Amino acid sequence: MRPVELTAKDRKLLAQIQGDLPLCTSPYAVIAQKTGWDEKELVRRIKSFIRRGMIRRFGAILRHQKAGYQGNAMVVWKVAEDDIPRVSRAMVSFPAVSHCYLRAVHPQWPFNLYTMVHGQSERDCRRIAWQISKNTGMKDYRILFSKREHKKSSMTYF
Numbered sequence: 579m580r581p582v583e584l585t586a587k588d589r590k591l592l593a594q595i596q597g598d599l600p601l602c603t604s605p606y607a608v609i610a611q612k613t614g615w616d617e618k619e620l621v622r623r624i625k626s627f628i629r630r631g632m633i634r635r636f637g638a639i640l641r642h643q644k645a646g647y648q649g650n651a652m653v654v655w656k657v658a659e660d661d662i663p664r665v666s667r668a669m670v671s672f673p674a675v676s677h678c679y680l681r682a683v684h685p686q687w688p689f690n691l692y693t694m695v696h697g698q699s700e701r702d703c704r705r706i707a708w709q710i711s712k713n714t715g716m717k718d719y720r721i722l723f724s725k726r727e728h729k730k731s732s733m734t735y736f
Contacts, residue, residue, distance in 0.1 A: 591609070591623060649723075652693070654692050655691040655692070656683075674706045676694045678691070688718075707721050
């Protein structure tokens with residue numbers, strides 16, 4: 579994938595959409611006004627960024643603890659390389675899984691697949707991990723519970 583040349587106007591647009599969108603009925607009209615784009619042109623440009631893989635998605639961040647989800651855990655799994663596609667597809671199908679990452683293993687830490695699980699309690703998270711284990715056949719895992727959230731924000735590039 580080749581890097582995309584960004585104009586100053588593109589950078590201004592990306593700076594506006596990388597954080598919170600305006601809380602109003604027409605957020606793209608507000609952004610268009612701030613950045614000097616026509617609203618339809620702005621939406622076309624954003625869609626172009628998505629088509630080219632520069633933007634993967636727009637999403638809302640749910641403050642899960644404020645919404646009553648006090649159980650949050652990173653569940654780490656030891657998954658054979660050949661099994662990763664099947665297992666990761668199964669894991670992400672669980673509504674309680676918000677993130678799934680593949681990471682390098684180390685001699686003292688053999689876990690390579692990481693899932694973030696949210697539940698109403700630690701007990702709930704343990705039950706979800708057990709269900710994922712049962713569904714995938716993966717038995718070698720650890721549950722690392724969140725104790726305190728220190729930071730939660732989107733990356734800022736511009």
